[in-house]
Amino acid sequence: MKKLSCKKILVLNEDYAQNLLGEDQITQVKNHWAICPDCRQAYEETREVLSLLKRDHPSDPGPVFWEKMSARIMRKTRQREVEVTEAPWYLKIFRNPFGWPGYAWAAALILILLVPIVFFNINNQEFSQSTEQPLSGREENKFYEMKFEPLSAMVDSLSDKESARLAGKVVARLGKELSDPPPLLTEEETHWDITRSTERLTEKELEVLIEKMEPDKSAEHKEEETNAC
Amino acid sequence: MTDYELVERVKNGETGAFEELVLRHQKAMYYFVLRLLKNSQEAEDTVQKIFLLAYQNIKGFRADASFKTWIYKIGINQCHNFFRSQKNREYLQVEEVPVADYKADPEGEFSAKERVARLQEAVEHLPYKQRMVVTLRIHQELSFEEIGKTLGIRTNSAKVNFHHALEKLKTMVKTEKP
Numbered sequence: 001m002k003k004l005s006c007k008k009i010l011v012l013n014e015d016y017a018q019n020l021l022g023e024d025q026i027t028q029v030k031n032h033w034a035i036c037p038d039c040r041q042a043y044e045e046t047r048e049v050l051s052l053l054k055r056d057h058p059s060d061p062g063p064v065f066w067e068k069m070s071a072r073i074m075r076k077t078r079q080r081e082v083e084v085t086e087a088p089w090y091l092k093i094f095r096n097p098f099g100w101p102g103y104a105w106a107a108a109l110i111l112i113l114l115v116p117i118v119f120f121n122i123n124n125q126e127f128s129q130s131t132e133q134p135l136s137g138r139e140e141n142k143f144y145e146m147k148f149e150p151l152s153a154m155v156d157s158l159s160d161k162e163s164a165r166l167a168g169k170v171v172a173r174l175g176k177e178l179s180d181p182p183p184l185l186t187e188e189e190t191h192w193d194i195t196r197s198t199e200r201l202t203e204k205e206l207e208v209l210i211e212k213m214e215p216d217k218s219a220e221h222k223e224e225e226t227n228a229c
Numbered sequence: 230m231t232d233y234e235l236v237e238r239v240k241n242g243e244t245g246a247f248e249e250l251v252l253r254h255q256k257a258m259y260y261f262v263l264r265l266l267k268n269s270q271e272a273e274d275t276v277q278k279i280f281l282l283a284y285q286n287i288k289g290f291r292a293d294a295s296f297k298t299w300i301y302k303i304g305i306n307q308c309h310n311f312f313r314s315q316k317n318r319e320y321l322q323v324e325e326v327p328v329a330d331y332k333a334d335p336e337g338e339f340s341a342k343e344r345v346a347r348l349q350e351a352v353e354h355l356p357y358k359q360r361m362v363v364t365l366r367i368h369q370e371l372s373f374e375e376i377g378k379t380l381g382i383r384t385n386s387a388k389v390n391f392h393h394a395l396e397k398l399k400t401m402v403k404t405e406k407p
Contacts, residue, residue, distance in 0.1 A: 014395060018366075049348070049398045053367045056345045058263055069259065069273065070251050073280045078244060080281060 004028055006039055013043040017050050156208070232296035239287050247287075250296065251280055258304055261369055265308045275311060279304050298378040301365070305379070344402070351401045352394075359394035362387050 004012070009032050015021050016029050033040040158166060232253070238246035258279060263272040282303050283290075290299055352363055361380055365371045366387075373391070377384040 011392065014392060045399045045402065046395060049395060049402055050367065052341075052345050052348050052402070053352070053363070053398070055341070056349045057368070058260055066255065069276065070248065070255055072273075073251050073255070073277050074244075074248050076277060076281055077247060077284045080285065081244065 004032055006032075006036060009033075009036070009039045010042055013039065013046050016043065017047045233292060236287060236290060236296055239284070247284055250283075254297065254300055255280070257369055258300065261301070261364070262304055262308060264364055264368060266311060271311065275304075275307050279307050282307070294378060295375070297371075298375050301369070301371070301375075301379040305361070348398060348402065351398055355394050355397065358382070359390045359397075362390040363394045363398075366391055 009029060012021065012025060012029050016026065021029065029043075033043065230249070232250065235246045235250050239250070255276060259272060259276050262275045262279070263269060266272050266275060279300065283300055290296070352360055355363065358380065362376055365376045365379060366373070371379065373387045374384045376382075376387040380387065382390075
C-alpha cells in the first residue's frame with residue numbers, strides 16, 4: 001500500500017473526522033498515525049474543533065412551534081394563491097401581463113419607444129421634401145405677396161439701370177404665353193425674382209416701366225456689361 | 230416520495246405537496262436563518278418569506294438542482310436583503326446568547342460551554358465564504374457538492390475553504406488552552 005505524506009494526511013484527517021473516507025483510505029491514515037504522532041495529534045485537534053462546533057446547536061423550540069410555523073407558511077401560501085387567482089384582470093396584467101417573460105417586455109418597450117421616433121423622422125423628411133418642391137401658380141403668388149413689398153412700389157423704387165433690365169425681361173415675358181405656371185428662373189434671373197409676377201402688373205405700372213425703358217440707356221448698359229465681361 | 234416528485238406535484242397545482250416540502254425543510258431553514266440573523270422573530274418572518282418565494286417561483290425551478298440547495302440559495306439571498314435593510318436603518322437587534330451560569334455549572338461544563346461560545350465567535354470573524362461553508366457543513370450537514378451549488382462555487386473550492394477555516398479555528402483553540 002502506498003505511503004502518504006504528512007501534508008496529505010492532514011487533509012485526510014478532516015475527511016476521516018467527518019466519515020468521508022473509504023476503507024482503504026482509513027487504513028492508510030491509521031497506518032500513518034502509527035508511525036507519526038504529530039499527524040495523530042493534528043487529527044485529535046481537528047476532531048475536537050469539529051465536536052465543539054457541533055455542540056453549538058440552538059435549542060429545539062418544540063413541536064408546537066414547528067406546527068405553528070408550517071401552518072403560518074401554508075396560510076400565507078394559500079392566501080397568496082387566492083390573491084393571484086381572484087385578482088381583478090388589471091392586477092393580473094400588472095403582475096404578469098399575458099404571461100410574457102421579462103425579455104419580451106423589454107423588447108416591446110424598445111419598440112414602443114422607437115416606433116414614434118422613426119415615424120417622426122419619416123414625416124419630417126416628407127415635409128421638408130414637400131417644401132422644397134416648386135410652388136404652383138396661386139401658391140406662388142401668395143408666397144411673393146407675403147415676401148415682397150407691393151409690386152408698384154418696387155417698380156417706382158427701381159433705378160434707371162435696373163428698370164431698363166427689368167423692362168427687357170418684362171417684354172420678353174409678355175411675349176410668351178403666361179397661362180402655364182412660369183418656368184423656374186435661370187441662373188441669370190435669380191436676383192430678379194420679381195419678374196416672375198410681372199403678369200400681375202397693372203397697365204399703369206407697365207406704362208411706368210415703358211417710360212423708363214429708354215433705348216439709349218439700355219444700350220449703354222449692354223455696353224457696360226460687355227466691357228465688364 | 231422525493232423532493233423532486235413533490236415539486237412536480239406542486240407545479241401541477243397540488244398545494245398539499247408543498248406543505249410536505251415545508252414540513253421537511255422548515256427546521257433546517259429556521260436554524261440556518263437564525264444562525265445568520267441571530268433574532269428568532271426575524272428568523273421566523275424570513276423563513277416564511279423564503280417558502281413563499283419558493284412557492285411563487287417553483288415553476289421556474291429546474292430539475293438539474295435539488296430543492297434543498299435551491300431553497301438554501303433563496304435563504305441566503307433573503308438574509309442578505311435583511312442585512313441590507315438593517316444597514317440602511319442602522320438597527321440590528323441581536324438576541325443575547327444565553328451565557329453559562331458561573332455558579333450553577335460545574336467547572337468542566339462551564340469551560341466547555343465557554344469554549345463553544347468562543348469558537349462560535351471565532352467563526353463569526355471568519356471570511357464570508359469560510360463562515361458560510363462551516364455553517365452549511367457543520368450545522369446544516371450539507372455535502373461539499375451541495376455547498377458548492379448553494380454558494381455558486383466549485384466543490385473543491387468549498388472543501389478548500391472548509392480546510393482553511395478549520396486550520397484557523399484549530400489555531401484559536403490551541404491558543405485558548407491553558
